[in-house]
Amino acid sequence: MLPDSQNVGATFASALFYGLYLTTLFHCLRWLAFTDDGWSFRKQINWPMLSITLILFGLLTLSRAINLQNTMSQVDGEGYSKPGEVFTTTRLTWMAVVTCTDANVSTLLADAVLISRCFIIYERSRWVIVFPVLLWLGGVLLTALQAYWQIVQSASILKAWEPVNMTVGPGTILMPFWASTIVLNGYATFMIVRRIYRVTKGSKASTGIRQLEFAMRIIIESGFLYVAVAIAHFVVWFTPNAYAISIISSINISVTGIAFNLILIRSARRRVEEIARVDMGPDAISGLQFNVATTKASESRFGVDIEPEMGFHRNDEELGSTTLDHGQISSITPV
Numbered sequence: 001m002l003p004d005s006q007n008v009g010a011t012f013a014s015a016l017f018y019g020l021y022l023t024t025l026f027h028c029l030r031w032l033a034f035t036d037d038g039w040s041f042r043k044q045i046n047w048p049m050l051s052i053t054l055i056l057f058g059l060l061t062l063s064r065a066i067n068l069q070n071t072m073s074q075v076d077g078e079g080y081s082k083p084g085e086v087f088t089t090t091r092l093t094w095m096a097v098v099t100c101t102d103a104n105v106s107t108l109l110a111d112a113v114l115i116s117r118c119f120i121i122y123e124r125s126r127w128v129i130v131f132p133v134l135l136w137l138g139g140v141l142l143t144a145l146q147a148y149w150q151i152v153q154s155a156s157i158l159k160a161w162e163p164v165n166m167t168v169g170p171g172t173i174l175m176p177f178w179a180s181t182i183v184l185n186g187y188a189t190f191m192i193v194r195r196i197y198r199v200t201k202g203s204k205a206s207t208g209i210r211q212l213e214f215a216m217r218i219i220i221e222s223g224f225l226y227v228a229v230a231i232a233h234f235v236v237w238f239t240p241n242a243y244a245i246s247i248i249s250s251i252n253i254s255v256t257g258i259a260f261n262l263i264l265i266r267s268a269r270r271r272v273e274e275i276a277r278v279d280m281g282p283d284a285i286s287g288l289q290f291n292v293a294t295t296k297a298s299e300s301r302f303g304v305d306i307e308p309e310m311g312f313h314r315n316d317e318e319l320g321s322t323t324l325d326h327g328q329i330s331s332i333t334p335v
Contacts, residue, residue, distance in 0.1 A: 009243070010071075014067055021261070111139070121196075132188050146173040
């Protein structure tokens with residue numbers, strides 16, 4: 001276990017990023033639950049996305065609360081025979097198990113949303129998501145194995161070869177878990193960007209191209225934010241520095257929530273800007289067909305719309321499809 005001073009430092013870092021997460025959460029809830037032009041509740045709330053946002057909030061808050069209690073217990077000497085030793089109480093052991101499982105479940109939830117968006121934009125083609133679904137199921141298995149291994153290790157039942165740093169958490173399992181989520185995000189993001197790029201090439205309307213390019217920027221930027229921390233979390237298990245492992249582990253779940261919220265916030269703001277631009281006059285309207293209601297924001301089932309209702313028509317020989325419609329465009333920005 002980390003010395004008291006380092007554990008307090010890791011708790012401070014997690015609290016800092018949790019504060020940043022809360023800032024994005026409040027803005028995200030504003031766009032999800034309230035109308036664009038005021039503070040009245042939407043008549044049609046996007047319940048799937050709102051539910052996922054609130055579940056992530058609950059998981060992240062639980063993790064931060066346990067982390068704080070863990071630090072306070074260590075500083076007070078509760079559960080230790082002397083400073084720096086491992087947990088000696090069942091209560092503190094379960095804290096570690098719940099914290100690690102909480103972080104993994106949050107990541108799996110965000111990955112599931114990304115897979116669903118990839119599935120939708122490819123006309124619900126199953127072959128596109130076979131690979132990421134297998135990776136996701138592997139992550140679920142590794143999460144269960146991680147909890148089991150932590151419990152077994154705490155009881156000193158298992159003595160096995162440990163190729164990576166095991167000072168904080170079961171690194172032998174967490175290392176492949178983060179490798180799988182990195183590959184999953186890389187694959188799904190690439191496939192979504194590839195699909196958008198092909199539609200962009202076939203679109204002659206400047207407005208449509210601009211809208212799709214904006215979606216690509218969200219995908220790339222949010223993907224980089226999340227994957228960068230995930231890669232750091234993967235690499236750090238090969239280092240001997242337990243403090244570095246603890247810091248990266250503490251901020252990783254917050255970054256997942258921040259990236260998730262920023263996508264929804266930027267998409268909602270873009271939608272409002274486009275509605276305002278269309279309402280300015282006919283000069284702002286391109287060849288795309290818009291159906292805009294100023295008193296009701298357009299919404300989709302799986303995500304906040306990037307644009308008002310639209311349709312992009314294009315022949316896609318690979319998928320045998322001729323359209324990429326409004327519901328697909330509004331669901332492509334990944335976590």
